[in-house]
Amino acid sequence: MADTDNFFDRVYEVVRCVPKGRVTSYGAIAKYLGAARSARMVGWAMNVSHGKEDVPAHRVVNRKGLLTGKFHFDGTNLMQQLLENEGILIENNQVVDFAKYFWDPAKELN
């Protein structure tokens, strides 16, 4: 386990550290990992993290706060329901007051 995950494991760790009621963006995580231009890698990691309950992928949204990956979840609005359960309001597949709920690992974890 875990020798092939080095890049993903970093993502898991960051996402896992995201406090409840907060959301982060792929770019923020990627940038924290030193791969700011590789935000897609974060999304790929999320795909693998799908089977990991410790990785709240629903707290990870794109730069616009849009729930891009909600279609990848089991249900259609499962991701939204989870975020609402965290206390985050979602409207039109987008996080309300995204900037307020935005959690920057490079800043918070620093």
Add this chain to the structure above:
DNA sequence: GGGTTGACAACAG
């Protein structure tokens, strides 16, 4: 070893 894909992001039109 090579080509395509991908839960994004930034720039150009």
Add this chain to the structure above:
DNA sequence: GCTGTTGCCAACC
């Protein structure tokens, strides 16, 4: 402001 294209890098076929 939105749509289209490019870039980036790792995984998948």
